[in-house]
Amino acid sequence: METKEKILVYGAGGVQGGAVARKLLEEGYTVHTVVRSSDKAAQLQEQGITAFVGDLSDADSLTSAHGGVSKVFLLLPVDYDLERNRQFIRNTVDAAKHANVKLLVFNTSGSVLDDDTGVTAFDIKRELVAYVKQSGIPSIILQPIFYMENFLIPGVVDNQTLAYPVPADRAIAWISMEDAAAYGVYALNHPELAGQTLPIVGPEALTGNQLAEQFSAVLDQEIQFYSLPVEAFEGALAPLLGKDTAAGLADSYRWVGLNTKLLPQPEQVIDKMRTSVPGTPLIEWVKKAMQDGFFAPGSELNRNS
Known part of the structure; x- marks a missing residue:
């Protein structure tokens, strides 16, 4: 053995x-x-x-x-x-x-x-x-870029609104933390990849409006996307993460809002990694999150923070 x-x-x-x-x-x-x-x-x-x-x-x-x-x-x-x-x-x-x-x-x-x-x-x-x-x-x-688990932050998906500080009309390839972990394990098992810098993103790039459409389909209610002002996002995070961390995150989101096209896209994941870890589509991730008790009416993560 x-x-x-x-x-x-x-x-x-x-x-x-x-x-x-x-x-x-x-x-x-x-x-x-x-x-x-x-x-x-x-x-x-x-x-x-x-x-x-x-x-x-x-x-x-x-x-x-x-x-x-x-x-x-x-x-x-x-x-x-x-x-x-x-x-x-x-x-x-x-x-x-x-x-x-x-x-x-x-x-x-x-x-x-x-x-x-x-x-x-x-x-x-x-x-x-x-x-x-x-x-x-x-x-x-x-x-990686952005994790789907960010949607579990209290207040992000609430009152039929998905509020996040990214543009409504520009596509981003979100990834689940489980998929990111699977890519990590794949890398550990394939030392021949040493020397490479590899983007790890989800299988689809979605605009803010497309995010809302998929949440609407799974939650069976009309969800509207709201491009949250970065300043509001920073203010909400400061009590939770501290002013310095909140400010650092806010600066990164400002840059993303202006430079979304520079972020990695799904087709940039190398073929062997994508074959091993196809990635979780957002709609499947939302379904799983619902099964785990998130986004249900009255749930803790479905209330304003």
Whole structure:
């Protein structure tokens, strides 16, 4: 019987990294992760994940998690402080290099543009990707755009309105977090892709108005799309995420509103990845979300926040 490798998955205690960890466990891999508290570590241990207490800002605390690890899936927390990001990427990548890992898969959690944009969210990520590439570790860079799970934010789909800070008439290829996780696992299983930067997006690009049409069909009620002003979006997020994070996200949405055509499209996903992970159409994702109790009348996520 083949012995599967040990893989370190950063963020396994969250939604995105957790989906990657679950899929790897299902395939028989041993999964390590790093969490900040012993309580969280105990919870993940119960799920079959070997969790080590550590902190991305403390390089020494990451060493134990790399014991016997051959591959790393790297996902960093959302943070718009450049110095913290530099510290996070330096500590995580250096730890992987010292452990002689064979492959590092980095999900950037957003687009990375080649040129300066003046948008912190994008320009930080370009610097992070550059550090990964110069490390010498064989690496695969995965770039999603927007996650369908953003529609679960309280108030986004409410009162027969889908309110989101993107244009009503420009198409964006949304992706589910489960599909993004599946692409992550695919990359971990295909080290021959090392050296490539790969867009990972859904199977269809939809305008805001088309989003509303599909929600209408599934929810069996007329849903109108409202291109939410970025300032309103920022104001709603600030109490939840903090002013700096809200401002960083707002800047990225302003850029997207003006540059939607520069975002990856479904046909840019490489054929082998698309064949392995066809992707979830939005209408199927909404149906699944309804089955899970979202968007139902009176549900917590169907009320104004």
